[in-house]
Amino acid sequence: MATPLETEPAAVQTAAGSGDDRPAYRGTLRYAVTKLGGALLSIGMVIVATFFLFRLIPGDPVIAYTRDVPLSPDQIDLLRKQMGLDKPLMQQFADFVLRTLQFDLGTSYEYKRPVADLIGERFGPTLLLAGVGLVIAVSLGLWQGTRAAWHHGGRLDRFSTGVSLVLWSVPTFWLGLLLLMVLGAGIGPIPGLFPTRGMESVDAPDGFGYVLDVAHHMVLPCLTLVAVVYAQYLLVMRSSLLDEIGQDYVTTARAKGLRDDMVRRRHAIPNALLPTVTLVFIHIGFVVGGAVSVETVYSWPGLGLLFYEAIKGPDFAVMQGTFMVVCVAVIIMNTLADVAYHVLDPRVRSA
Amino acid sequence: MGKWLARLTALGVALVLAAPVTAAQAADPATTGKKTVRIGSIQSVDSMNPFLAVRLIAGQLQRWTYMFLTAPDPKTLQPGPDLAESWESSEDGLTWTFKIRQAKWSDGQPVTAHDAAWTFNKIMTDDAAKTGNGPAVENFESVTATDDRTLVIKTKAPQASMLSNPIPIVPKHVWEKVGDMATFENETYPAVTNGAYIPIEHKKDNYVKLKANPDYWQGKPKIDELQVIFYENPEAAIAGLKKGDIDLIGRLAAPQFEAGAGDPNIVQWNTPGRRAAYLQINHGVTTSDDKPIGDGHPALKDLKVRQAIHHAIDKQALVDQVQNGLAVPANGSIVPPMYTDFFWEATGEDKISFDLAKANQILDEAGYKKGDDGVRTMPDGKRKLEMRFSIHTDTPHEDKLAQFLTGWFKEIGITLTTRKLDSNKFAEETGSTALFDIAISGWSVNPDPEEVLATHLCSRRPTPSGEGGGTESFYCDKQYEDLYQAQLKELDPTKRADLIKQMQQRLYTDAPVIAIYYPNNLELYRKDRITSITPIPSGKQGEGILYGGASGYPMITLDAPAVATGGSAQGGGSNTGMIIGIVAAAVVVLGAGGFLLSRRRKTTSDERE
Numbered sequence: 001m002a003t004p005l006e007t008e009p010a011a012v013q014t015a016a017g018s019g020d021d022r023p024a025y026r027g028t029l030r031y032a033v034t035k036l037g038g039a040l041l042s043i044g045m046v047i048v049a050t051f052f053l054f055r056l057i058p059g060d061p062v063i064a065y066t067r068d069v070p071l072s073p074d075q076i077d078l079l080r081k082q083m084g085l086d087k088p089l090m091q092q093f094a095d096f097v098l099r100t101l102q103f104d105l106g107t108s109y110e111y112k113r114p115v116a117d118l119i120g121e122r123f124g125p126t127l128l129l130a131g132v133g134l135v136i137a138v139s140l141g142l143w144q145g146t147r148a149a150w151h152h153g154g155r156l157d158r159f160s161t162g163v164s165l166v167l168w169s170v171p172t173f174w175l176g177l178l179l180l181m182v183l184g185a186g187i188g189p190i191p192g193l194f195p196t197r198g199m200e201s202v203d204a205p206d207g208f209g210y211v212l213d214v215a216h217h218m219v220l221p222c223l224t225l226v227a228v229v230y231a232q233y234l235l236v237m238r239s240s241l242l243d244e245i246g247q248d249y250v251t252t253a254r255a256k257g258l259r260d261d262m263v264r265r266r267h268a269i270p271n272a273l274l275p276t277v278t279l280v281f282i283h284i285g286f287v288v289g290g291a292v293s294v295e296t297v298y299s300w301p302g303l304g305l306l307f308y309e310a311i312k313g314p315d316f317a318v319m320q321g322t323f324m325v326v327c328v329a330v331i332i333m334n335t336l337a338d339v340a341y342h343v344l345d346p347r348v349r350s351a
Numbered sequence: 352m353g354k355w356l357a358r359l360t361a362l363g364v365a366l367v368l369a370a371p372v373t374a375a376q377a378a379d380p381a382t383t384g385k386k387t388v389r390i391g392s393i394q395s396v397d398s399m400n401p402f403l404a405v406r407l408i409a410g411q412l413q414r415w416t417y418m419f420l421t422a423p424d425p426k427t428l429q430p431g432p433d434l435a436e437s438w439e440s441s442e443d444g445l446t447w448t449f450k451i452r453q454a455k456w457s458d459g460q461p462v463t464a465h466d467a468a469w470t471f472n473k474i475m476t477d478d479a480a481k482t483g484n485g486p487a488v489e490n491f492e493s494v495t496a497t498d499d500r501t502l503v504i505k506t507k508a509p510q511a512s513m514l515s516n517p518i519p520i521v522p523k524h525v526w527e528k529v530g531d532m533a534t535f536e537n538e539t540y541p542a543v544t545n546g547a548y549i550p551i552e553h554k555k556d557n558y559v560k561l562k563a564n565p566d567y568w569q570g571k572p573k574i575d576e577l578q579v580i581f582y583e584n585p586e587a588a589i590a591g592l593k594k595g596d597i598d599l600i601g602r603l604a605a606p607q608f609e610a611g612a613g614d615p616n617i618v619q620w621n622t623p624g625r626r627a628a629y630l631q632i633n634h635g636v637t638t639s640d641d642k643p644i645g646d647g648h649p650a651l652k653d654l655k656v657r658q659a660i661h662h663a664i665d666k667q668a669l670v671d672q673v674q675n676g677l678a679v680p681a682n683g684s685i686v687p688p689m690y691t692d693f694f695w696e697a698t699g700e701d702k703i704s705f706d707l708a709k710a711n712q713i714l715d716e717a718g719y720k721k722g723d724d725g726v727r728t729m730p731d732g733k734r735k736l737e738m739r740f741s742i743h744t745d746t747p748h749e750d751k752l753a754q755f756l757t758g759w760f761k762e763i764g765i766t767l768t769t770r771k772l773d774s775n776k777f778a779e780e781t782g783s784t785a786l787f788d789i790a791i792s793g794w795s796v797n798p799d800p801e802e803v804l805a806t807h808l809c810s811r812r813p814t815p816s817g818e819g820g821g822t823e824s825f826y827c828d829k830q831y832e833d834l835y836q837a838q839l840k841e842l843d844p845t846k847r848a849d850l851i852k853q854m855q856q857r858l859y860t861d862a863p864v865i866a867i868y869y870p871n872n873l874e875l876y877r878k879d880r881i882t883s884i885t886p887i888p889s890g891k892q893g894e895g896i897l898y899g900g901a902s903g904y905p906m907i908t909l910d911a912p913a914v915a916t917g918g919s920a921q922g923g924g925s926n927t928g929m930i931i932g933i934v935a936a937a938v939v940v941l942g943a944g945g946f947l948l949s950r951r952r953k954t955t956s957d958e959r960e
Binding site: 057061062074075076078082110111112113121122177180181184185186192195196197198199200202295296297298299301305306308309314 | 389395397398400403405406478481482485486489533534536554555556557558560578580581582583584586587588590591593594595596774775818821
């Protein structure tokens, strides 16, 4: 797979400042392949861990699941068979690995449907909500973080740092409920402005009207998510930019008489952005898992809600499947973060 | 320039977000005069296939959309006609003959006895179809339709609960085409049903829409559309009710119910409940082959100790403090007083009242001596009366309950330590491995209490290999078993009720479980939206359950004002306010993005200078 790339003429000899005379991307490729191997190994370990982890959970899934349902012993045997729990452990394990490799995540106990289908259905809503939330949170956080660091110690800095520390410490669930009560249901003179649940109205119109309806439903959950997530970006950006501001090269740039704005944009920010890259990638990984709290408060039909419902069941197949998908997503995103870091930061490349 | 662009963007986005309101208004003329009632549900529908669905909400939907052989009479809760107009049973109680009603499926086909026979036979022969209601046909020998109007069910043993059969009858001509029942979702709409409503739309984890069935045998429901709207979070559901997004919500916990107070549009519907809460006691439990299992405290094998414990529980205090007064103290056993026909109440000598002195006296007399530390020891002096109380991790009211019990038990020389278990572990320890001393438990009771009575049978104990069979007490008592068998055969309702009362008396006096209270059924609805509704039972005081009972009757009697103009989807609040609010919030959320854009513009132009 990598061969054609390696034989290509090395047109990127100018790779900056690495002190490495090989083509930069070739190094990156090798790095990426190593990382990919690591990632595959991790995914394999996740599969193994998932199987045993969910068998370590105390309680017999059949008993737990049928807790309030009167069942005869025959019925229980039948369920056990349906869930594949009647086979020896090692055979169950082998079945599980084989099925997982074919992207078959088993069948939900409660919905009686393939877990992969359930996850597939809920993937879109989660991606929409968390994706939009993440984009807003990242831009807002980075921008405010930069301002705060640049005017370090000023009123804006103190204010925004204070606000973000509060938002960061506030439980998502609680903040979500608060927003729901005030802006959703309405309190006192404030009328209820936004839907209290879900992704769409029951009588949602078709076509463009539907898009608007979804947008209307998205405001509160998105606001909650942004409020909680953006603080991290603000704080990370602020502290890493503060580090950079103290560096000699910034002083030099300033001494050269460059405009403040220019120093910030061209010199300090690009370097300060590095730590946030990791944060963004890791967050994208978690986006797949869905913001469980937000989805639970607003009954948003995404992966987080699916997972929460599965815990209540308990629906082990769904829990197992969602757990695995989230782990894999985080691994993939971490790998991408490593590679991106490698591309962005010469220091990592030479190391 | 940049700033203006940003502002324009923000304004555009704000308008976009405000648009649903205008869209809803524009759509309204079409829906004028439609009567819609929206019910909030804190459970989502697991399956629209009645052979697979197990959740309560799915069971409710079936009650609203399909006919059953019989349905509880709304006044008395005794079995009344539904699909079957009338019925009779043979002398030996083994053969039941049902006369099937002349009715139509919603696709126009006639309803016949063959539909019912096919439904039952499917469950009896197809393992996948057993998931939802398998136990209900376990005792069936054969089900046949002798002609279009006659259904004959033969049972292996007499079954007095025959008339409370929980299985919805499906149309044979639609369902016989289904290949694999295990994966069939039954989501072709409108569905073919014969109940009061016809499902017309279902979005998973979101909502179900039902329209009134004009051909329903009790007459077309007064409302046109019934919607079931799913809320993951009860607090959000209450907010939705206050705002007018939903009209009715049931199955609430006390704090949620109290949140409905003070709103002039909301009725707090607090009525006797169908649930009993009780303590499960490890009375020296055994598996189905009579081998002892678990590690229960030996003192609990002594009936005297169990009775002393019963005396040490102030049930009224628990009702007031743990259930915020929204329950009835239990002077009976596992059947709540709502079921007047089957409810048994302890009187005279049987009755055990809160009396710490009496409890102490019983223990003193039985030889459990108090030590210097105030804790009693076993008569043989070997073990102190130190016991565990198992509760669930995530239920604050059980914590409270534990605190009260610990206090009273201390007074009678028993140390109680609370053990919090997650629901899995809890189910395992109190349901099959018996690693507990005293645990909290409870059960919702159907109009026919056979199911809850059966959870205390010998056969429900775990198998020798330790697998649970669905016991609520590990109880195994000859007298109780005999009474259970007798009530199965007793087809005279009064005599059967008497046998069932005797079973409860046995549970009360032998105390493998101790009932503590009967939580009320708590519901909230909007009186500006629901103008009339008949609860079940609607007998003497008319104070029954609206949603969540074992009958669809209240939903058939619903009436609501036709929505003339505005806000059918949004409800409540003023539209102007809503638009202003949306604009404001949109500016807050997305104006930031616009501002970023403007900043970017400005700095680049700065740079160019």
